[in-house]
Amino acid sequence: SRAPVTVIGLGAMGSALARAFLAAGHPTTVWNRSPDKADDLVGQGAVRAATVADAMSAGNLIVICVLDYRAMREIIDSTGHSPADRVIVNLTSGTPGDARATAAWAQEQGMEYIDGAIMATPSMIGSEETLIFYGGPQEVYDAHADTLRSIAGAGTYLGEEPGLPSLYDVALLGLMWTTWAGFMHSAALLASEKVPAAAFLPYAQAWFEYVISPEVPNLATQVDTGAYPDNDSTLGMQTVAIEHLVEASRTQGVDPTLPEFLHARAEQAIRRGHAGDGFGAVFEVLRAPAAQ
Ligand code: NDP
Known part of the structure; x- marks a missing residue:
C-alpha cells in the first residue's frame, strides 16, 4: 500500500498535486483555508481535515503549496505545536532567501524540511516528464522520493542547500523572459x-x-x-x-x-x-x- 500524504493549499496547483497523489493510490488528506475547494477532491477519495492540526496529524509527509512563504508559515504556525516526525515539502514558489529562512524556521520547530520548485503548470502535474527541483537533507528526500514521483516523474534532487530549487527556478525564469524579450525587441524593430x-x-x-x-x-x-x-x-x-x-x-x-x-x-x-x-x-x- 502507498504512503499517506497530506496536501495543504488547494489552489490551482495544490488541487493538481492532491489529484495526482490520489490517482497514484496514496491515501490523501487535504486542507484549504476556504474548505469548499476540497469538495471535488473528497469526491475523488480525499479526506478533508477540519483543521490544520488534524491535517498535520494524518501522516508524516506534509506537502504544502500556497500563495507565498508568508501564508505557508502562518498556516503551520496556527497549529501552535506540530506533531513530531513531520516532514514538510514546501512547493510554494519564492526566493532562495525565503527557502533558507524557512528551512531554519522548520528546524527550530523540530520539523524536517524539503524545499521544492515546480517547473510546470497544474495540468502537467502527475506526468513522467514533469520537473520539480528539490533541496534539503538527502536522507529525508530519499525516504519520500518514490511518493513524490507521483506528482512529477522527473523530480530532481539538487543537494542539501534548501535555496537551490528556488535559485534554479528563477534562473530558468530569467532565461525564458530575457530570451522572449530579445525576440520581442527584434519584432518591434521589424514592426x-x-x-x-x-x-x-x-x-x-x-x-x-x-x-x-x-x-x-x-x-x-x-x-x-x-x-x-x-x-x-x-x-x-x-x-x-x-x-x-x-x-x-x-x-x-x-x-x-x-x-x-x-x-x-x-x-x-x-x-x-x-x-x-x-x-x-x-x-x-x-x-x-x-x-x-
Ligand atoms: P492559487 O491562487 O490558485 O491558490 C492560492 C492558494 O493559497 C489557495 O489555496 C489559497 O487559499 C492559499 N492562500 C493564500 N493566502 C493564504 C493565507 N494567508 N492563508 C492560507 N492560505 C492562503 O495559486 P496556485 O495554486 O496556482 O499557486 C500556488 C503556488 O504554486 C504559488 O507559490 C505559485 O507560484 C506556485 N506555482 C504555480 C504555478 C501555476 O501555474 N499555477 C506554476 C508553478 C508554481 P484560499 O483558497 O482560501 O484562497
Whole structure:
C-alpha cells in the first residue's frame, strides 16, 4: 500500500498535486483555508481535515503549496505545536532567501524540511516528464522520493542547500523572459517598418537553431573555466555592432533600453580589460557588478 500524504493549499496547483497523489493510490488528506475547494477532491477519495492540526496529524509527509512563504508559515504556525516526525515539502514558489529562512524556521520547530520548485503548470502535474527541483537533507528526500514521483516523474534532487530549487527556478525564469524579450525587441524593430513577425520568424528560428543554441555549451565552459576566447569575434568589435542596434532602435522609434543595457555591460567588460576576449566576458560584469 502507498504512503499517506497530506496536501495543504488547494489552489490551482495544490488541487493538481492532491489529484495526482490520489490517482497514484496514496491515501490523501487535504486542507484549504476556504474548505469548499476540497469538495471535488473528497469526491475523488480525499479526506478533508477540519483543521490544520488534524491535517498535520494524518501522516508524516506534509506537502504544502500556497500563495507565498508568508501564508505557508502562518498556516503551520496556527497549529501552535506540530506533531513530531513531520516532514514538510514546501512547493510554494519564492526566493532562495525565503527557502533558507524557512528551512531554519522548520528546524527550530523540530520539523524536517524539503524545499521544492515546480517547473510546470497544474495540468502537467502527475506526468513522467514533469520537473520539480528539490533541496534539503538527502536522507529525508530519499525516504519520500518514490511518493513524490507521483506528482512529477522527473523530480530532481539538487543537494542539501534548501535555496537551490528556488535559485534554479528563477534562473530558468530569467532565461525564458530575457530570451522572449530579445525576440520581442527584434519584432518591434521589424514592426517599425510594418514587417509582420511571421515574415521574420523563419530567420529567427534558424538563428536560434544554428547560432544561438549551439553556442550555449561553449559559454558554459567559458563561465566554468574563466577563459573567454574570442573566436575571431572580439567583444571590442561586437560592441560596435551593438551600437548599431542601439542607434537603429532609437531612429526606428523603438524602446532602446534592452540594447542600451547590453552595450553598457559590454563597455564595462572592455574597461575591465576584456576587449580582446569574446562575448562570454560579460559574465564577469554580471556576476560582480560592484567591482566596476
Ligand atoms: P492559487 O491562487 O490558485 O491558490 C492560492 C492558494 O493559497 C489557495 O489555496 C489559497 O487559499 C492559499 N492562500 C493564500 N493566502 C493564504 C493565507 N494567508 N492563508 C492560507 N492560505 C492562503 O495559486 P496556485 O495554486 O496556482 O499557486 C500556488 C503556488 O504554486 C504559488 O507559490 C505559485 O507560484 C506556485 N506555482 C504555480 C504555478 C501555476 O501555474 N499555477 C506554476 C508553478 C508554481 P484560499 O483558497 O482560501 O484562497
